């Protein structure tokens with residue numbers, strides 16, 4: 001499958017590569033002017049079916065082990081949309097997150113919170129013909145990080161989207177409504193208000209299932225004036 005060339009966006013909603021309050025951006029942001037690399041077939045094409053490369057969808061992160069993970073069960077759903085608000089079908093949405101105690105299954109995550117033997121925190125789903133996606137998980141907990149004294153990440157779910165070509169990969173984080181840690185988080189704050197709100201999901205009673213799980217809605221807009229802030233290193 002081929003695409004028309006990607007149109008760069010000019011949108012204040014996108015975080016800058018350098019945001020000194022988020023310390024690691026000081027070292028990793030470009031120190032030189034960017035060089036435009038012409039897009040070739042390698043960037044403008046991709047596999048016919050990503051899922052053939054990645055394996056079957058994993059839409060329920062609470063059913064990957066023998067037992068149920070600890071924590072509030074949630075249903076996250078929404079649509080992937082283009083700049084004209086049209087649905088984007090066939091988009092792979094990869095998910096990774098900490099468990100309900102705020103701990104990742106990762107050797108570099110050694111802070112004093114328990115791992116959950118029934119939770120890995122990784123999944124992937126595909127948008128349907130109407131651009132819809134949906135997955136079930138537990139609400140992740142906040143966790144401390146070494147950015148500055150008493151730094152805590154707000155609860156968040158990491159998302160990576162694969163479109164039809166290798167160049168069409170976008171990475172972002174989804175937050176939860178009414179989380180006081182968002183206001184003091186340098187990563188979330190790299191995106192100014194009101195655009196920061198685009199990364200915050202909203203509670204939804206329609207998708208909440210009685211006696212089972214709370215529903216959150218999160219639409220992802222790939223580009224244009226309503227674009228969701230992405231971590232792909234805008235200059």
Ligand SMILES: [Fe+2]
Nearest residue numbers: 098153156158
């Ligand atoms: Fe994280």
